[in-house]
Amino acid sequence: MRHEVRFSGYGGQGIILSAVILGRAAALYDDKYAVQTQVYGPEARGGASMGQVVIDDAQILYPEVTDPDIYVIMSQQGFEKYGVRAREDAAMLLDADLVRSRPICRYCEVPATAEAKGPLGREIVANIVMIGALSTATGVVSREAIERAVLDSVPKGTENLNIKALKRGFELGERACNL
Amino acid sequence: MSRVEFMQGNVACAEGALAAGCRFFGGYPITPSTEIAETMARRLPKAGGVFISMEDELASIAAVIGAAWTGVRAMTATSGPGFSLMMENIGYAAMTETPCVIVNIQRGGPSTGQPTRAAQGDMLQCRFGSHGDYSIIAITPNSVQEMFDLTVKAFDLADRFRVPTFLMADEIVGHMRERVTIPDTVEITRSGPLAGGSLPFEAGDDGVPGFAPFGTGRSVHVTGLTHDERGYPDTTDPEAHDKLVRRLVAKVESARREIADYEITNPDAETVFVTYGPPSRTVEQVMRDRPDESIGHLRLRVVWPFPEFALQEFRNARVFLMPELNMGQMVREVQRHVDQPVISIAKIGGELHTPAELVRALEAHR
Numbered sequence: 260m261r262h263e264v265r266f267s268g269y270g271g272q273g274i275i276l277s278a279v280i281l282g283r284a285a286a287l288y289d290d291k292y293a294v295q296t297q298v299y300g301p302e303a304r305g306g307a308s309m310g311q312v313v314i315d316d317a318q319i320l321y322p323e324v325t326d327p328d329i330y331v332i333m334s335q336q337g338f339e340k341y342g343v344r345a346r347e348d349a350a351m352l353l354d355a356d357l358v359r360s361r362p363i364c365r366y367c368e369v370p371a372t373a374e375a376k377g378p379l380g381r382e383i384v385a386n387i388v389m390i391g392a393l394s395t396a397t398g399v400v401s402r403e404a405i406e407r408a409v410l411d412s413v414p415k416g417t418e419n420l421n422i423k424a425l426k427r428g429f430e431l432g433e434r435a436c437n438l
Numbered sequence: 439m440s441r442v443e444f445m446q447g448n449v450a451c452a453e454g455a456l457a458a459g460c461r462f463f464g465g466y467p468i469t470p471s472t473e474i475a476e477t478m479a480r481r482l483p484k485a486g487g488v489f490i491s492m493e494d495e496l497a498s499i500a501a502v503i504g505a506a507w508t509g510v511r512a513m514t515a516t517s518g519p520g521f522s523l524m525m526e527n528i529g530y531a532a533m534t535e536t537p538c539v540i541v542n543i544q545r546g547g548p549s550t551g552q553p554t555r556a557a558q559g560d561m562l563q564c565r566f567g568s569h570g571d572y573s574i575i576a577i578t579p580n581s582v583q584e585m586f587d588l589t590v591k592a593f594d595l596a597d598r599f600r601v602p603t604f605l606m607a608d609e610i611v612g613h614m615r616e617r618v619t620i621p622d623t624v625e626i627t628r629s630g631p632l633a634g635g636s637l638p639f640e641a642g643d644d645g646v647p648g649f650a651p652f653g654t655g656r657s658v659h660v661t662g663l664t665h666d667e668r669g670y671p672d673t674t675d676p677e678a679h680d681k682l683v684r685r686l687v688a689k690v691e692s693a694r695r696e697i698a699d700y701e702i703t704n705p706d707a708e709t710v711f712v713t714y715g716p717p718s719r720t721v722e723q724v725m726r727d728r729p730d731e732s733i734g735h736l737r738l739r740v741v742w743p744f745p746e747f748a749l750q751e752f753r754n755a756r757v758f759l760m761p762e763l764n765m766g767q768m769v770r771e772v773q774r775h776v777d778q779p780v781i782s783i784a785k786i787g788g789e790l791h792t793p794a795e796l797v798r799a800l801e802a803h804r
Contacts, residue, residue: 279615283444286617293444295615299470299554321723321793322614322716 261315262399263324267341268333268357270308273386277331278310280390280408281400285314287411288404294322307340314399329397331389333371335359350438352392354385367396367436374427384424387413391428396436402429440621447585447611448515450618451541452477454589455513457624460539461487462512464501466494466520469553470609471543474515495520499527499540506531506538507660509651511593515541519550521560522567528602529568530662532686535600535639535647537629539592542604543612544763546788555788556609558715558763562770564604565742571683573690575697576604576742578714582616588739590624595697597629599690600646606741608763610716610790632656637667639682645689691743699739700748707734708756709804711796712749712772712780714738717761720791724800727793733800741768746775757803759783761791 264281268274275297282295297310311324330351332342338358345351345364353361355368369392375385387409394405406425413421445453452474455463463478475491482489488505492498498514505512516524521542531538546552547559560567564576575595579588589605596603632638632648638658641647650656659669664679672678690697703725709732711721718737725733734752738745749758749772758780760769766782773780783799785791 279444282615286444287442293615293617295444296610296613299609299613319616320719320726321790322610322616322719323790323792325792 261313261319262329263311263313263327264329264331264393264399265309265311265324265327265341266331266333267307267309267337268354268386269336270305272308272333273383274308274333275310276412277386277390278312280405280412281393282312282314283411284400284404284408285312288407289401291316292319294319296323307334307336309337309341329393329399330362331393332358333385333389338362350397352389352396352436354389365438367392367432367438369428369431369435371428371431374431375424379420379424379427381420384421387421387424388428388431391425392432392436393428395429395432396438440619442617442619444615445582445618446473446613446615447579447582447607448473448543448613449477450582450585451515451589451605451607451612452481453620454586455539455593456481456485457586457620458511458590458593458626460511460513460593461485462502462505462510463487463514464490464492464498464505464512465514465516466492466498468517468520470545470612471515471517471541473612474541474543495523496527499524499531502538502540503527503531503534503536506536507652509654511539511597513539513541515543517543517545517553518547518560521563525563525567529570529572531602532568532572532574533662534660535686536602537596537600537649538602539589539596540602540604541589542606544606544608546786552788554609556716556763556790557786557788558606558608558767559786561606561741561762561764561767564606571687573687574602574604574742575599575690575740576606577699577739578606578741579611579739580715580718580737581611582614582618584739585611586618586620590626591699594627597649598627598646599693600629600649601690606715608715609788638669639665640667641685641689645685645692694743694745695747697740697743698745698748700745701737701739702735702748702751704731704734705751706731706754707752708732708754709800710734710736710752710755710758712736712738712758712760714741714768715763716790717763720761720793720796723793724796728797732804744771749776757781759799759803761785761796761799763790
């Protein structure tokens, strides 16, 4: 089955990296096909940033995302630019402290930035909390695959922090989300 | 052995170049090709090669031509505005029969246009952009794997025919990430050496002279002026010019079948899509979603020299549809080779044709 996942937030949160990690997890460790694309443009710096991934059991021919069924939204501007048109049967994870609006589709509030700043001690891992929650809330990617992809993608010396953040995300996705 | 990675197309292009033995890159970074230069800058010095960040694209292609004449595989990568600046020396590379690879990650033009958006607007420029008569080879990948594989192929073709060879990619395949398999080694074929008794520009039956780069013991004079088989200028004799330039064109055009690389689906179809690059993936999607043997597809991996014989394989074709990310460029080449109507499905603005758009076109024209 084809899934189209769209990530949006502001430049600097690691939105694009989140999309790359998800694509890598699906394509290399879940034995699926994945294509990752993103919006390039000067407005992405500090403004709304967007990355997306197509995941499918079959080879992906048309590579673009046209109508996502899964959204991960980490800023109000990101919601307004890339999330507000989510179709009714889509599912959305949003960072409750950074996004004021709520979509018409099913959604789940994940306090990723609060968790990252507070218990985890580093705001920079908020995106990793979010992709952990994405894994358990939607099942679009397995825990094992996303964990290996995170380890492939983060700088040496930060593995423990990132895996802790990911596991916190697994818990939040399981407990807080009912998509 | 090989490794499997989740990689960006531009990085896969650079990996393909390194695997093919490319050891010189001269370039001037430009969106959306920059990751190729970045990767080569990191990797080439460790591989015993040379990366030079040149002052502009005129110098970039000049440095590549110079490097190729030392016997190394050499390349540059650019996009629209830089490609335009390279045109004069691309003709010099064609005239001097310098094997080199030029990557164009096409973006929206004219001028600086849409730096971060995709286009296929330079398909005629790569064939005809420099002055005078000449011929080149141009290749069009549609996936990250092909960014690797076809970059390797570009180097082999450049060497085999001693001709500038173009990887005409675009922002879509340049920036997307997909799974790619990178072999530890790839088989490569270099230029044939210049035989002992042959003059430096004396060709055999295939029209391609053996190559004696500088430092290999032969005295070779290299000039963009019309020259004889010794390489010495002979600029007023009509026969000398006719003989040289006809050979430069014929060595590529007469090898169209050897160079051709295309895929045919449903050769008995009545309605036939002709594509190259990313629009081929939209067509493949449409054909998977609605299986129908009356719809065919010719997907070109090599667009120049144009393999007109591939069109003849669709014996029952009643109409050809050609989706391109430009206002209709290669469609002219198709039109001049077939009697059936050829419909251009032209799209500009930076986005790939959607499956729904091509279904609408199918319904309107079949």
